[in-house]
Amino acid sequence: MNILISRTDSIGDVILTIPLAGFLKQKFPECKIFFLGRSYTRAVIECSSNIDKFINWDELRQLATEEQVFYLKELAIEWVIHVYPNKKFAQLVKKAGIPYRIGTSHRTYHWLTCNKPVSFSRKNSELHEAQLNFKLLEPLGVYEIPSVSDIPFLYGMVLSDKQFDDLPVQPDSSRMNVILHPKSKGSAREWGLENFGRLIELLPSDKYKVFISGTAEDKAHMEQWLKKYADRVEDITGTLSLDAFVHFISKADALVAASTGPLHIASALGIKAIGIYPPIRPMHPGRWKPLGKKAEVLVLDKECEDCRKLTECACMKAIKPESVVRALED
Structure with missing residues (x-):
């Protein structure tokens, strides 16, 4: 058949x-x-x-x-x-x-x-x-x-034998490698750069190696923010093909994002995938959460209609970066 x-x-x-x-x-x-x-x-x-x-x-x-x-x-x-x-x-x-x-x-x-x-x-x-x-x-x-x-x-996810030794950055075997993917290209509500910035500040650099991912377009939107945290993160926005990015995600320990493609890739590959979601139907985690062996979602325990017609969700932005740190450490 x-x-x-x-x-x-x-x-x-x-x-x-x-x-x-x-x-x-x-x-x-x-x-x-x-x-x-x-x-x-x-x-x-x-x-x-x-x-x-x-x-x-x-x-x-x-x-x-x-x-x-x-x-x-x-x-x-x-x-x-x-x-x-x-x-x-x-x-x-x-x-x-x-x-x-x-x-x-x-x-x-x-x-x-x-x-x-x-x-x-x-x-x-x-x-x-x-x-x-x-x-x-x-x-x-x-x-x-x-x-x-x-x-x-x-899923049956099996990576090819193709080598990506020429990646602009490599994971650090002595630290927990965490990819932060702040933007969504409009496909999902976002947690916000302010929250991601606070999360970076909470992650000690001797314990975590933090990478920022996104498209070249995302890079342009985050230019000033990326400069602010240049000494704390490795910026890989706009540098990898999807093929290389999938391999890079597989070598990381965790990825944090809203309801985006990279979050679902991470969950399918079996790494810790932490999704940050709004409590708004039908974009809530009950419908769109990442499904993976190490996937987890953060969402306020309420049903919110106030933000439905807005581009930003106050309930989503109210999720504290400390909650993400706890999820990473679990």
């Missing part, structure tokens, strides 16, 4: 979809799993030993329609699971004659492109985002949804 999982959006969402591959391998040991993703998510998708082949949507969509159809037919895919609805790919899959096409019935174009619709709502569900993905396996006769404590065992 050849099964293709389609998820063409962000890194964090892709990480939370990868356990589907591990679960399918358990249920159908002889199956072959294809994963359709984007160029920028390739590095994390190819880390999973449960995924047999990565298909790059950015490259596939550049081909002529006839070439796209021929390519998909050559793969002999029998099932496609549209985890992230992608209208153009859904139309292509139908055109390629793939027999079984699963997708949510809540997208009108799936009525014409999917012959195995599944009806469920993500918006009001009490399930974690990763668990909701398993609802799409019902047409395959799989109705079981793993617990959030079982999902970390389904």
Whole structure:
């Protein structure tokens, strides 16, 4: 059985979809799993030993329609699971004659492109985002949804033998290596540079080596803040490819961030991943917390509606840096 999982959006969402591959391998040991993703998510998708082949949507969509159809037919895919609805790919899959096409019935174009619709709502569900993905396996006769404590065992993350000896910085074996990822590129509420700065001040340099990660764009937004703490941290913002960053995270001891891709990468790799979250549905940890063997979340014990329409969350910023220190030391 050849099964293709389609998820063409962000890194964090892709990480939370990868356990589907591990679960399918358990249920159908002889199956072959294809994963359709984007160029920028390739590095994390190819880390999973449960995924047999990565298909790059950015490259596939550049081909002529006839070439796209021929390519998909050559793969002999029998099932496609549209985890992230992608209208153009859904139309292509139908055109390629793939027999079984699963997708949510809540997208009108799936009525014409999917012959195995599944009806469920993500918006009001009490399930974690990763668990909701398993609802799409019902047409395959799989109705079981793993617990959030079982999902970390389904990632199958195995790093390649590729060496990154030329990294601009290296972890320090004599100290606890902690990556702080302050920004979110607008994908999540942020804890704030002031809180991250206070956290840096609380971490003794003889015990902790602190790295600041982020994109080149993040670096520009944090320029003055980075200068302030230049003697306390190693700045790796904008210096690593995703492939190198994944390897770097795997060598660290902990990562602290809001609900971002790097947080979910860290949890999937099995290092201590400390997520800082707002108590606002549906962005609360019950829906989006990192799922890992050493993952932990910090959130105020309340339901907050006051900050829903704001870009910042006062309840999230009220989480004290001392709480993060305690989580690191546990």
